[in-house]
Structure formats: C-alpha cells, structure tokens
Amino acid sequence: MASLKVYGDHLSPYLTIVKLVLAEKGIDFQLVPISLFKAEQKTPEFLKLNPWGKVPVMEDEDGPNGKPLVLAESRAISIYLAKKYWDTGTPLMPDPSDPAATGRFNEAMLAEALYIDTPAIEVAVEKLIKLSRGLALNEVALNALRATLKTNFAVVDRILATRPYIAGDEYGLVDIFYTPSIHLLERSGEKDVMEGLEHLASWWAKVKSRKQTAHVTAEAHAAFDELMAMTKTANGTGEGDKTGASSKLQLPCESEDVCNY
Template structure:
C-alpha cells in the first residue's frame, strides 16, 4: 500500500518540509488534499487521525503519524538507503549527537521567532489587519542575533550539523521562506555564511520544483 500524505497543496510550513523529504528520499506517495478553507481539517473524521486539526499527517499502510518533524525523521530512517541521506548513520554516535544538537537549536532558537514573524507580519498583512511593527522589529532583532551565531557555526562547516545536509537544515524551510516576500530579509543579512547556506537550501532542485508545482502525489 502506497504511503498517503494528508496535506494542503502548497509547499510551505510543516507539510512543505514533509513533501521535501518525500522528494529528496524519492518515496512514492498518494496526496490526499485537505481543503483548510472548507475546514476539512476540523471534521470529526480528520480529528480522529490528527487530534490537533492540523496538516500534515501520513498513513503508512495503517500506521498514522503526525507532526512534521516526527514524520520527517520516520521517513528518513525507514528509507535510509534511498535518495538523499538526511540522517547520520546510527552507528556514528558523535554525528548523531551533532545532528540532535542542530535540530534542537532550530526548534528552540529559530522556529519560534520565525513563527512569530509569520503570525504578526505575514498573516496579518494577508488578512488586511494592522501589524504591530514594534513587535516585528523586536522579533527580527532577536532572530538576527541568533543568526549571527549561526554565521559563526556555518563559517566552520557547510551545514548546521556538519559538512553533510541533514533534516536539521531542512527544518528551517518551514516558515522562513515566507519572510522575504513580505520585506523581512533577515536570512540574507545576518552574515555571508548564513546567506551561502540559505541560498543552498532554497536552490535545491526538489524545493524549487515544489515551489513551482505545489505538492503532488507520485507513482510507485
């Protein structure tokens, strides 16, 4: 049974990251579109699978899993021997620890601020609501300060967990790509190393294709 991805079609947020992992790992899947505008993600049937009423979730032959980071880890481990390697080998304890360190940094020091910027600037602008520019400036300042540390780290290695691409890098593509179109260029002003790394992620062929075509199912 082919894996099913229950998702909105746009390659953004957590479902965009999951779609990117599916593409990088060359995993066939069936896309089950969820119309959030019609509140399909809030129906009793959907909540029976994803109790928080969010996208995405996957159904892998009866195994249901939600939360994009958990899904990404599951897919990267299950399909470790195909597509782009996205996790260190289990036998390399030090590389595995460095990956977990980088993933924790993204979750604690990057994602919360990027998400706050999305809510305060992007969502409000799209809905024609007033934006608290003072709050936005504060979030940008804090994220820029954190990215200065990223710049130091990336001056010593190619990616956030070392010299090899991992899920810790891809997790940054959840919300940050939506910032620049709304005038927040923090990802390209924090330092040359961050800019180099960020442009590397945005130029990955799988990501470029997802942005152009949206999320689509693939054939086995």
C-alpha cells in the first residue's frame, strides 16, 4: 500500500493540481474519496485533518524524519512533493541556489493565485453548477469576471512572449497551477477569454499535450460528466428516479460556503 494518501474529490480543481504533480513525479498514492456532494469535507473526522474543511489533504506516512505529515492546500502540497521527490520524475521547481529563478517562480506562482484562479473558478461555478441546475446566471457578475480574465490573460500572454513557460524555460509547478483553471474555462464554454492570445495558446497546446495532463484532466472530465448526468436526473430532465425520492440534488457550490473544493 502506498505510504502517501490524498483525500479529495475528482470534481475539485485543486485535487487535479496535486494529481498532476504526482503524475509528473511518477509517485504512487492512495486516493481517499471525499464526496463534495455529501459534504464529507465538513465531517468531524475530516476536520481533524484540515480544520478549514477543504480538499485536498495529503497524508504522508513517511514524512520528515520518518514521522507522518498531514498537509492541506494544493500549492503547499505540491511544493512539498516537488522538494521531497526532487530527483524523481519531472523537475518542477528551480534550483534553490538560483535566487533569480526562485524569485521568478514565486512571482509567477503568486500572480496565478491572485489574478487567474479565483475569477476562473467563479466562472466555472456559475456556468457548470448553476446552469446545470436550471438556476439563473448572474450575467452582470459573469461579464465582470470575463473582463477581468481577458485583461489578466493578456498579461500572461505578454509574459509568455518572453519565455516558453510561465515561470521560466522549463515546465513546472506554475504551469500545473494554471491547468485546472483553463481546463474548467474550456469545459464551461468560456475559452473566448483567451481568444487571440497566440503565446498563451501555444503554451496551452504544449501543456495539454503532455500525457500526464491528458490522463488527469480526463478523470476530471469524467467526474463532471457524472455530475451533469446526476443533476439532470435529480432535476427531472433525465429519466430520473421513478420512486420520486430526492427531487433536488444538493451540490457543493450552492450554500453560503461557495465552492468547498
């Protein structure tokens, strides 16, 4: 049995990040399913692992000094894994002895979290969750998010005009951090926010052609296909349950605690 456990749901874009890192490193792990539908990330048992009630969470039985380590937050997990398995698989971070490369990496990582992740996930929630349930879209909010993403992706495009990957000359963690956001935008029919950005398009073509990216995002696609099918059935737009049980499916992004990924 793998000494590394990852708790999460394939619907979570942040689980996708961790899975991409593990795939690039070729590390075996055990996925412990945490159902967002059932709000299992809010159970007392899970809150012992992560008091914030979010996925993913990593549990490494062979942590520092041979002691178990529990770690939350996808980017923190990713950096831990990239450093622990430095000499395994794809190098995903710059040499820490190179301060310029490390600074550029940190700059790019923070920019993704600040300027891309949040609006991209909010668009996906609006389009994939609300629309699938027949709920009214907030077009004012959507248009504002689209405008923000267009502006911010234009900056990314200018950066990519100067180097092949977002943080430097080699594929790495920052490229992985961008992947689920762009995947969700494409999935939700919002790729127009990247229209006309040739450097971004060239970079994305390279990233999504990686076999690790194709495999992991295919699992996310399958999870969203299942979500759509379940939603249609629960809302009476599919064949549905003839017994009349559960006329409405509870989704993870409907409550005040939006997008509990």
